[in-house]
Amino acid sequence: MKNVIETNPRSFNIEINSSIYSLLVCQKACYALMNYMSCKIDHVGNGFLIEINVANECDKTLDDLKHLLLDELLDYALREKISEKTELVRNLILSNAFSNTGLVE
């Protein structure tokens, strides 16, 4: 699913299977870690390649950063699933909450 390729002491790449993690999930996971790293995401074969450069002021090890990124990927994938499963009911609740307020056309 994810191949981690170390390129130099301050950067590494991760290959992502797009059938498991969407592009949006990858983008959100990278965004959440921008205080530690900058990321470049490209299409590669059936997935994505994330090229990661560690920020100069980051004091975490590469291992720490890999784990953080994998945790974020898992979390955002779960959030994506929740969003899909609850979109209809969320809209119903919002609609119901503001019914008779004149705010909903």
Next chain:
Amino acid sequence: MALSKKFFPLEYYSQPINEGYQLLPIRFHRMKKGDYLITNMVGEHKIVNQEFLTRLVEGSVSIEDSEYNDLKAKHILMDRDSNVAIDLLSLKYRTKQYSISQFTALHIFVVSLRCDYTCKYCQVSRRMEGDNSFDMSENTALLALDLVFKSPSKAIKIEFQGGEPLLNFPVIKFIVEEALKINKTEERNLQFVITSNLTYLNEEVLEFCERHHIYISTSLDGPEALHNKNRPRPDKDGYQKTVDGIRIIQDYLGRDRVSALMTTTSESLEIPREIIDEYVRLDLHAVFLRPLSPYGFALKTKQMQKYNIDNWLQFYKEGLEYILDLNKSGYFLIEQYTLIILKKILTPSNPGYVDLQSPSGAGITAIVYNYDGDVYASDEARMLKEMGDDKFRLGSVHNNTYEEILLSDQLLDALEDSLTESVPMCTDCGLQTYCGSDPVYHYATQGDVVGKKPLSFFCKKNTSIIEHVFKLLEDPENKNILEGWIK
């Protein structure tokens, strides 16, 4: 104002739930220990492990599971027996958002920029004591009052700020008396607060405050040496004047009529207990542990560079631990910011704190009328203007109507762009219902009203405080004390 996106008709949602449960809209936040905090749309919450969260989302939590009924009661899931959950959750959501419909409740009048102090962290733009060209005039005050009562809010709080507002006490008296006249027909719940360093507190001020039930708020940074270092006066007697003033107000007006807050400088970091002891010594029962704000003299004098968010959080946590210890020993003392967070976590209401709302409270919960009639979305917005950036200047009481000011693009664009429900990271954050949006802060620090939250002091501060409050709530004795603050 209508929502731009229409909802599907009700029939669209009427498909029955035949088996299992329907997950309700939730977000989650990974806590430090690896547990997950699940929150629903109104802040009801539950802490679970990762395996349980995954099972919950996949629909494989069983009715036999010991957590099932709790999840159902907290509107994290619903099943065939709980279709009323939609109505209840809708009602709670509307309650949470009620304050938006009330619009502006806090109206800040900057009646003078003059001040006798030269505080190194001052976020406003003080002027020399004798220079009354920076005082609000009666004409400007009347025009501002006209806008105040255009707000639909049933509760109106008028707060006098400066500089030192008591240096223009005649205009404070004028505004109070005019506001009371207008309120005879408006019948709002009208309240007044003077934010003062207490130097110019005298019999006339006290008598006026007593007659009109005016509250007084002041600054007390801690022990004498620290207070005088942070808040210098030419005579080096700021601490004594403040302490004397607090005692006089307590005796004259009553103990509930004066409150104080502190600002953390690098010199404060090592002595949270000594700072809090000052409050206890003065029989004050609330303290607000505040970091520096990145505006005005705090930037000019490089105070902001002297500590980082981790330093401040350690100070806050040590201070809060001491406050809890004092409560355990029988002295009732609350920490104001923690109380705001607690209300958001434990009650269905929204405490209406300007910096912790979405849409942001800037301009719509609070608004600032400057001495010259210029109107700003917040005190911080006023400071930005003094630093040469009028991004959040909404207009002037002299030239603009209420509609022009409150519907200005400067305000509406910032509010819309910074909604936590739609900005990167916040949109997915499990702490969203406890947090808020601060476009002025993020514009000042990152040049963008949204701000990159992984790099944001605001985000780290609130995330850490909320996590810490949840940790404290795990201890029954702490929980009992913290719940007592809300009551």
